[in-house]
Amino acid sequence: MPKVGKNNDLVHHEDASRSCHFVHIDPVVQKRVVRKLDLNLMPLVVALYLMSFLDRSNIGNAETAGMSKALNVTDAQFQWLLTVFYIPYILFEWSALMWKVVPPHIWAFATVLVWGLAATLQAVTFSWRGMIVCRFFLAMAEAAYGPGIPYLLSFFYMRHEIGLRCGVFLSAAPFAACFASALAYGITSGHSLLANWRLLFLVEGLPSIILAFVAFFFFPDSPQKSRFLSKEEKEVAKARAIRQVGQDGATRVGSISLKDVRAALIDPKNWITALMYFSCNVSFSSLPVFLPTILTRMGFTSINAQGLSAPPYFLSFLLCIASTWIADRTSQRGLVIIILSCFAGTGYVLLATCHSVGFRYFGIFLAAAGIFPAISNILPWVLNNQGTDTKRGVGIAMLQMVGQCGPILGTRLYPATDEPRYVKGMSLCAAFMFFNALLALMLRTYLIWENKRAIERESKVAVVVEGDGKEQTVAVENEGYGFRNIL
Numbered sequence: 249m250p251k252v253g254k255n256n257d258l259v260h261h262e263d264a265s266r267s268c269h270f271v272h273i274d275p276v277v278q279k280r281v282v283r284k285l286d287l288n289l290m291p292l293v294v295a296l297y298l299m300s301f302l303d304r305s306n307i308g309n310a311e312t313a314g315m316s317k318a319l320n321v322t323d324a325q326f327q328w329l330l331t332v333f334y335i336p337y338i339l340f341e342w343s344a345l346m347w348k349v350v351p352p353h354i355w356a357f358a359t360v361l362v363w364g365l366a367a368t369l370q371a372v373t374f375s376w377r378g379m380i381v382c383r384f385f386l387a388m389a390e391a392a393y394g395p396g397i398p399y400l401l402s403f404f405y406m407r408h409e410i411g412l413r414c415g416v417f418l419s420a421a422p423f424a425a426c427f428a429s430a431l432a433y434g435i436t437s438g439h440s441l442l443a444n445w446r447l448l449f450l451v452e453g454l455p456s457i458i459l460a461f462v463a464f465f466f467f468p469d470s471p472q473k474s475r476f477l478s479k480e481e482k483e484v485a486k487a488r489a490i491r492q493v494g495q496d497g498a499t500r501v502g503s504i505s506l507k508d509v510r511a512a513l514i515d516p517k518n519w520i521t522a523l524m525y526f527s528c529n530v531s532f533s534s535l536p537v538f539l540p541t542i543l544t545r546m547g548f549t550s551i552n553a554q555g556l557s558a559p560p561y562f563l564s565f566l567l568c569i570a571s572t573w574i575a576d577r578t579s580q581r582g583l584v585i586i587i588l589s590c591f592a593g594t595g596y597v598l599l600a601t602c603h604s605v606g607f608r609y610f611g612i613f614l615a616a617a618g619i620f621p622a623i624s625n626i627l628p629w630v631l632n633n634q635g636t637d638t639k640r641g642v643g644i645a646m647l648q649m650v651g652q653c654g655p656i657l658g659t660r661l662y663p664a665t666d667e668p669r670y671v672k673g674m675s676l677c678a679a680f681m682f683f684n685a686l687l688a689l690m691l692r693t694y695l696i697w698e699n700k701r702a703i704e705r706e707s708k709v710a711v712v713v714e715g716d717g718k719e720q721t722v723a724v725e726n727e728g729y730g731f732r733n734i735l
Contacts, residue, residue: 273484273487273488274484277480277481277484278484278488280481281471281477281481281484281485281488282405282409284474284476284477284481285404285405285471285474286413287476288466288468288474288476289401289404289468289474290413290416290417292462292463292466292467293397293400293401293417294416294417294419294420295420295459296356296360296393296456296459296463297393297394297397297417297418297420297421297424298420298423298424299360299364299424299452299455299456299459300363300390300393300394300456301394301420301421301424301425302424302452303363303364303367303386303390303452303453303456304333304386304387304390305424305425306432306448306449306452307329307330307370307383308538308539308540308541309432309448309540310370310445310448310449311326311445311540311541312432312540312541312544312553313432313435313444313445313448314443314444314445315445318443318445319373319374319375319376319379320376321376321379323663323664325376327659327660327663328380329376329379329380329383330533330659330660331655331656331659331660332380332383332384332387333383333384333386333387333655333659334387334533334652334653334655334656334659335384335387335656336384336385336387336388336391337387337388337390337391337652337655338391338648338649338652338653338656339388339391340387340388340391340392341391341395341645341648341649341652342645342649343391343392343396344395344396344399344641344644344645344648345396345399345641345642345645346392346396347396347397347399347400347403347641348399348403348637348638348641351469352400352467352468352469352470353463353464353465353466353467353468353469354464355392356393356460356463356464356467357460357461357463357464357467358392359389359390359392359393360389360393360456360457360459360460360463361457361460361461362385362388362389363385363386363389363390363393363456364453364454364455364456364457364458364459364460365385365453365457366382366383366385366386366389367382367386367449367452367453367456368449368450368453368454368456368457369382369453370382370383370386370449370453371442371446371447371448371449371450371453372446391648391652395644395645395647395648395652396641396644397417398410398414398417398418398627398628398630398631398644399631399640399641399644401413401414401417401631402631402637402640403470403471403637404468404470404471404485406488407631407632407734408576408579409576410628410631410632411572411573411575411576411581411625411628411632412569412572412573412576414572414624414627414628414631415568415569415571415572415573415621415624415625415628416568416569416572418568418620418623418624418627419564419565419566419568419569419620419624421568421620421623422561422562422564422565422568422616422620423561423562423565425539425557425561425564426557426558426559426561426562426565431448431451431452432448432540435447435448435451471485471486471488472485472486505636505638508636508638508639508642509638509639509642511639512634512638512639512642512643512646513642513646515634515639515643516694517630517633517634517643517691517694517695517733518630518634518642518643518646518647519646519650520687520690520691520694521626521629521630521643521647521691522646522647522649522650522651523650523687524585524626524651524684524687524688524691525623525626525627525647525648525650525651525652525654526650526651526653526654527654527680527681527683527684527687528589528619528622528623528626528651528654528680528681528684529623529651529652529653529654529655529658530654530655530657530658530661530676530677530680531592531596531615531619531658531677531680531681532619532620532623532654532655532658533654533655533658533659534655534658534659534661534662534673534677535615535616535619538662538670538673539557539560539612540553540557541553541662541667542599542612542662542670543556543557543612545667545668545669545670546605546608546609546668547605556609559613560612560613560615560616560617561616561620563613563616563617564616564617564619564620564621565620567588567617567620567621568620568621568624570621571584571588571621571624571625572621572624572625572628575625575628579734579735580735581625581628581629581632581734581735582629582688582689582691582692582695582735583692583735584621584625585622585625585626585629585684585685585688586685586688586689586692588617588618588619588621588622588625589618589622589681589682589684589685589688590618590681590682590685591614591615591617591618592614592615592617592618592619592622592677592681593618593678593679593681593682593685594611594614594618594678595610595611595612595613595614595615595616595617595618595678596611596615596674596675596677596678596681597611597674597678598610598611598614599611599612599615599669599670599674600669600671600674600675600678603669615677618681619681622681622684626647627644627647629691629734630643630644630647631643631644632733632734633695633733633734635731654680657676658677661673661676661677692735695733695734695735696735698733699732699733699735702731702732
């Protein structure tokens, strides 16, 4: 039975057969620990993910800069360049669990180096087949990095902290799209000895290779092994880890519970969020790649289309951070996802039905403002409602393996035969975003039911507070007494 000792020290008894764990967290030191994690860990994972998204999505900018013409790539072959990325990306989603098996600084170095080399080598390819090979290895390495980062962050942050950090991390995607458009605008508007599309791959690929070595030397393996924390701060970080999972040592590298793997595989929450991620990814994958093309078909020049792609992404970047912060503070992540999904669906309806350039450009703003922030809230929703490290890892892997099937459909929604308005593609994206809102409502209803069941079970359990003799409910972070799903 849970107890609280004097000085607000939490002692958690998961069951009679297991030893209790004394957890004391000094709030002043804890605040300092979180601040140091934010300053030392977050900039690195965000920078790496920004380069990851930049290297995968710049093929759309390269296409408008003349890549297809130079390589004699047909429209059908270009569609395959987009689709082939997601085949290895899906096959290697299981590698999200490797963040717990291999020391993170080694895993980060290996994955970033491989995708950096693949992205850079696109600049020297002279055939469609060569580009296919580069895209394959690019996808394989990126699947081993980005999808597992929210899981990795759960080793460092508590449940009520993880949402905003995931939002900051995932906001790198729209920011990278914004940056890619601005960078592509600068490169394609100039003149160089090297073809503009080749220069684009080169300029955006080389920084990833450099950052791989930065990750090797500066990526922390765990809060307790972080060089930027003092001895006292490491003790608090260890206490936070115990409170997060309910037992000491559960967060160490190399430890995976097969019992928790089975539990996560049959958990309905994981399957619903995976289907939500699939729905969002149909639009998420296609918008950055096809937006420059969509804008050119609206009457803008290729150069102006690159520049006009940036403002919708910048708005999306701001909303990724704002929406996850709101969801953390209110514990209402489902409602936030519902609202954002409806924004995106409405945007696609405008793109599918309107002829006015102004209304259609406004629809792009709504679509971008809904898609990226919705995904930024879906990933932490999985982490919020799984109580052990292994279950969180399996939940993220399931989310990614099912969800990344969405881009296989999304990257084939805008064939050249449907230009200039791409009504079919826009309509399907709208339908999937409204479907995502419905799924979020269903999951939120299920979580409310689960919380009610937990309250009924705990009504029979005595809770003792030593000192003043008053009864009090003590919330702990593992899936034992006091655990509540985030709605």
